Amino acid sequence: MMELRHLRYFCAVAEEQNLTRAAEKLFIAQPPLTRQIKQLEESIGAQLFLRHPRGLTLTPAGYFFWDQAKQILAKTEAAIENTRHLAEHGKATFKIGFVPSVFYGQLPSLVRQLRKKTNADIILIDLKTGEQIEALNTGEIDVGFGRLSIPNETVEQTILFQEPLLAALPVSHPLALCQPTMADLAKVPMILYPENKSATPTFADICLSLFVSRGLTVNVTQRVNDLQTALGLVASEMGFTLVSEQVKRLSRDDVVFTPLQDKSITSPVIFSRRRGPLDPITAMTIDILDTLVKNRVD
Known part of the structure; x- marks a missing residue:
């Protein structure tokens, strides 16, 4: 059965492309790490690494799995952080990524209304649009505001206005x-x-x-x-x-x-969110945005 530790082991080996260095980084012995990687490949049913005399390289399947594994680990860390914050402060967090050029329009009004209507801590994070897409995939932010359309199968982008x-x-x-x-x-x-x-x-x-x-x-x-x-x-x-x-x-x-x-x-102002069912705060965000955009004064 695959566990999070297998993903951490795999990512360490993928980063180092060397079992000895990866084992040192993980503070474990090399033979158990070698067995864990082999078991992971058998569990998935795909070869993730090509073995060479002086190291390893990722197969195409390995590169794909590495990208997915990093996202899973990042989402797990984000979930732990948000859960810990909820336990300590009695409220959830809602993180908004933005490019600075959108900060002087509807975004401050959105934040003010979310603060009034929810019990969440609203956190703003300055991120380029491409960084927002990655952060949405890893759970580091909940929604984003940018100016570029970047196709991604797990992120939905909507042009609010030009x-x-x-x-x-x-x-x-x-x-x-x-x-x-x-x-x-x-x-x-x-x-x-x-x-x-x-x-x-x-x-x-x-x-x-x-x-x-x-x-x-x-x-x-x-x-x-x-x-x-x-x-x-x-x-x-x-x-x-x-x-x-x-x-x-x-x-x-x-x-x-x-x-x-x-x-x-x-230049477009683009709203980005993860595809799938809407959580209550994201749904409220979309409703507020709809009103703000309709009442927008140039």
Whole structure:
């Protein structure tokens, strides 16, 4: 019978690709670990590793099982953490992943209403959209708000609305007095956010694609991790950046948020949740969102 320890053993071997190092990491002897891995393969009915003189490599089935095993272990840890929190504080947790560019619109109103209508601790976690999909699969968050559609068989994504993009420019810049075209902006140094070190697309990729799709070359001079840093660089007259319309609520006196000439340039706000039956708080979240989106003021 497969147990959680078998999954932990398997993941350690998959990570190390060496039984000796994996055994040291797990603080067990190598022979019992070897037997456990063999028993796991027999139980599943598939070869998970290819044995080599100096180590192991995963088979295609092994790679698939590794991904599934990591998700199971992460979900288990999340379940334990949430159960412990409920026992200690008398209330559940509801974790919301979000990208910073959606924080200035409907999200604060949603959080306020959830806090009033539930007994849960509402926790906000800053995550890129791709990170949200992974966190939903592992149970680290309950719902997410992002800007990218990333197909995943266990996650359902819904576009709440399309939001116009604005150019954030220094107050002294000539383009701040008009509605610039993308060709106008391509002549100005650009600041991109968030910085992306993974293969998963981000808001920065959306912004770049707007120029590429129009045959324009843009001069990216700075890549930063977050919106606030990008706006700080704009205020320092280092260049411009693109932002969602709701960001104009920041009301900075050193940055102008100007509409683009092409009003069709928008970015979606996307709600993500795990597929399957709705828990009560997620169901309430969807009801609140429906009202907030219908009453949205641009």
